[in-house]
Amino acid sequence: MIRKKQTLRLFPKDITGDVIKDRQEVTINWRAGQLILDEPTFNGGKDLGPDPFSTVLSGLVACTLTTLRMYIKKKEWNITDIHCAVNMVQQTEPFRTSIFRTLSFGQPVTDAQKERLLWIAKNCPVARLLEGEINIDTRLSDDPTVSAGMGNYPPSDEASADAAEKYTAQ
DSSP: OOOOOOOOOOSSSEEEEEEOOTOOOOEEEEETEEEEEEOOOOGGGGGOOOHHHHHHHHHHHHHHHHHHHHHHHHOOOOOEEEEEEEEEEEEETTEEEEEEEEEEEEOOOOOOHHHHHHHHTTTTTHHHHSOOOOOOOBOOSSOTTTTTTTSBBBBOHHHEEEEEHHHHHH
């Protein structure tokens, strides 16, 4: 069976965020609730929640661990404890970001298991997202209820209209 390449909208409902006057704290609304993101105090926030960079790295940690857990369970391996540490470095000229990730296990793991677990970690969905090509199409709208990718500024050209139509049809 040949699979056609397709564009998938990952979330049926947009993830949204709001910030109010004189606050760094951002309220993120997602499918089942809210999450508070904030800047550390040295950056003008109150440190009420993770900052945006910590949130991105937390997503990588969570995806890595849950993907490994599913694989280990499927293989019925006796590996119960998994630890994942991440950090990042940003270089300014040329602008480049490097993310470092280290995994460790609470039980002995064979070399063959290590090789396979490393491959699984490198291919977890968030790692693939972060290592893949990412395009961010940003629009402005006078209406806060407009879906992501929609808006009235900048004016649409034919290519972006086609992409938006495919995006909303999902």
